[in-house]
Amino acid sequence: MVNPSEYLQQIDSVIAAGKFKDNWASLSKFEVPEWYRRAKFGIFIHWGVYSVPAYDSEWYSRNMYIEGSKAHEHHLATYGHPRDFGYKDFIPMFRAEKFDAQAWASLFKQAGARYVMPVAEHHDGFQMYRSSISHYNTVEMGPERDLLGEMKTAFEEQGLTLTVSSHRAEHWFFMSHGKAFDSDIKEPLARGDFYWPAMPEPDHHDLYASPPDQEFLEDWLIRCCELVDEYRPSVFYFDWWIQHSAFKPYLKKFAAYYYNRGEEWGIPVAVNYKHDAFMFGCAVPDVERGQFANLKPYFWQTDTAVAKNSWCHTENNDYKTAGELIRDLVDIVSKNGSLLLNIGPKADGSIPDEDREILLAIGEWLRVNGEAIYDTTYWRTYGEGPTEVKEGQFTDGVTKSFTSEDIRFTVKENALYATVLSYPEDGIVTIRSLAEKSRHFQGIITSVRVLGHDEQPVWERAEEGLRVVAKNVKSDLPVVIKITLD
Template sequence: MDANAYLKTIDDTISKGSFKDNWDSLSEFQVPRWYEKAKFGIFIHWGVYSVPAFRSEWYPRNMYIQGSEEYKHHIAVYGEHKDFGYKDFIPMFKAENFNANEWAELFREAGAKYIMPVAEHHDGFQMYKSDISHFNAYEMGPKRDLLGEMKAAFEKRDLTFCVSSHRAEHWFFLSHGKEFDSDIKEPLVRGDFYWPSMPEPDHQDLYGSPPNQEYLEDWLIRCCELVDQYKPKVFYFDWWIHTAAFKPYLKKFAAYYYNKAEEWGFGVAINYKHDAFQFGTSVPDVERGQFAELKPYFWQTDTAVAKNSWSYTPGNDYKSSVEIIRDLVDIVSKNGSLLLNVGPKADGSIPEEDKQILLEIGAWLKDNGEAIYDTTFWRTFGEGPTKIEEGQFTDGKTKLFTSEDIRFTVKGTCLYATVLVHPSNGVVKIKSLGKKSHHFHGIIEDISVLGFDEKPLWERTDEALIITTNKVQSAAPVVFSIIIE
């Protein structure tokens, strides 16, 4: 690829398009309506790191940190790093059981509306056909355009195709291999798998020196190549792009992407963390966490079916489907969307545990999806005693919701009240809908319970709307559809 020619194309597209590479112009961005309606997506962490499948997808970094569990495991299983390095896993990444159509069917059954595979993780291996580096899935490993196959299968089933790039962190990700006799040696040049492997001081400072112009231009071209080849409707960035050196390039990318979307004729969005983008120019994302209160802006949380890893590892610590459904309801009630990650095995098969969780979520959504999809927030997101810990990396502990924890969404004439833990006696009290509540002074015409044949009894007192059922039993949240006159 002629990098200078591509950079000129990017600049030309920005100069001719509606969006310019400054925050004032990019603030004209509007969240696509399809995205606000979708509410539930699937994230996919799958790559060369799925071959060792040890501890997490950070194996390629940590295997080069002397003394780490990954370092010791690597020597015990694969031998010395100078003889068998991370690059030597690539031929073992064959994806021999990968079937994009089977994935698409599973994700559709799960009730997901958009799908986001990781196109390139921190390790620098591209899961697609690329003209930038030979270290991609089309030329090595599976020797297939995995991303292209996914796009075709997903869109055939009306699943919105999105991508994520974690390339930014590659600047330092493999640098510890230079600290001892390993297969990571200078000279490293642009296009090499291990390039640039810049220092990461004290093994914990994930910043080190700021990336240089050559690296930043390469990063920009890689992102724009994904846009041009696959036309994703959401482009997700991981955390390291918030560092100062990336700012001019982030603006260029956003302007290029938004202008290309105008050419294509459909709405797109960018996901970001840590104020990498100016507020209002894209969609904020909270990693493994959520907000405690309703937000006036659309947001997303990304989390995983496993608590310990984004990628497949044997013995993953899985969440229950009920736990995830409760989080989905809570997030949607606060004007958010849930992006839920699964980690396929190296051969391309999805673990049975992941499948079961997805199918259980899908079964719940078949009965209750009308309270999730295409809804919006109500005057208050909910009620109940359980407090949500706000911020990233807060989903490691299961939330102990009670029968008093209720979440609201609304669509048309329906107000949906979802009881996160249905009481065993069948009596639900909704304080926000009592006669003296400051949240609601309207008229209730009728109430039904989704997914059950029983017609609930109900009455409004000064203190609460009291709904009684005799036959409704469910470990998962129960949704009441309240018709407002």
């Protein structure tokens, strides 16, 4: 096992010798990697011990210990009382016997993803990789395989960029409810125990409540840096609780260490954060299950899932449609963002049919229309149309009803892409942002065509807009009109 004092000394040494120091002034010199800006679409993976019960959500490890909750009642009826069968007893059942990293990589490649982000450690504290920090990992328990290592090899062989997420911060309180009654979570708990520290759950809106202690924060920092050193991910994503005031000095240390390691290895890297955990400009902001209403001058990311109710696989997942997700992808990219789309494999490592079908449908659309997404940048306006996109996190539960007037723009070289989110049945599209006297564009249009269709559209630029007629084009998915400019 790792010597914590020695690892902390190593962290300080790397920071002392590197370009980035553990302060906001130095970290503000961070630049978003070019590959990341160009990628536009990634796959998130919530898979772990919580995939075994496949009930409620990935928060099963917390909720099963809350008396009266549906997860607790389900646990009593299915597995027995938590004093006799606790969350830890799911670990031997997590075997990943059907997991095939090469098959996953092939599927994600077909889906059109450019980067993939497995959850390396969720709130439950079980590590999906080889670790010298804790025995509770997939190499020593459960599958007895380095799942993250296998993924890294397979993904990189397919040209996919490995990124990772850590949700360890919330483990400070995540298992605490099991102390409220007779369960298998009992004091004394010490560093190294699976359930440690199981401290009282704070008010999540109070950034000074129930502060993690130095022992936990140092353990958190070492876990994160071990992931960096052993797997060299190109993006490191944090979930929400790191904005707690106690994490600030440790966040700065981690970012400086990670950015310096990236410089050392010649790998452009980035950190994802939510809320205001990082000083603006020092990392890439992420919006959970939501979007921005307007174009942003800075690069950002949305993380959302194929299911509305859960990030992990459950037996009753409420799935979105591929069309909904494609429209979100187009909208996000037009506003200078990237979509990180989550799937939830089953405990055995197989991908549910519903998840697979959604990914393949997105990939099929991208094979035709990907030039309007990949390697593009934003235009003078993100789009036009009457449908308003609600801004902020947790706004993706309601399906957006886009119309034929809702159009989104991206640009690459001398091509402007106008993606019609709901193509009209009569095949007549009017792009108002390209009207003769438009404030957005006063240049010359040399050609217009519809991606993926042989029909040569008839077009003219008039006072009300660029009128494009392609009556043989029929699609239930967004249609891209490529406009060549001079």
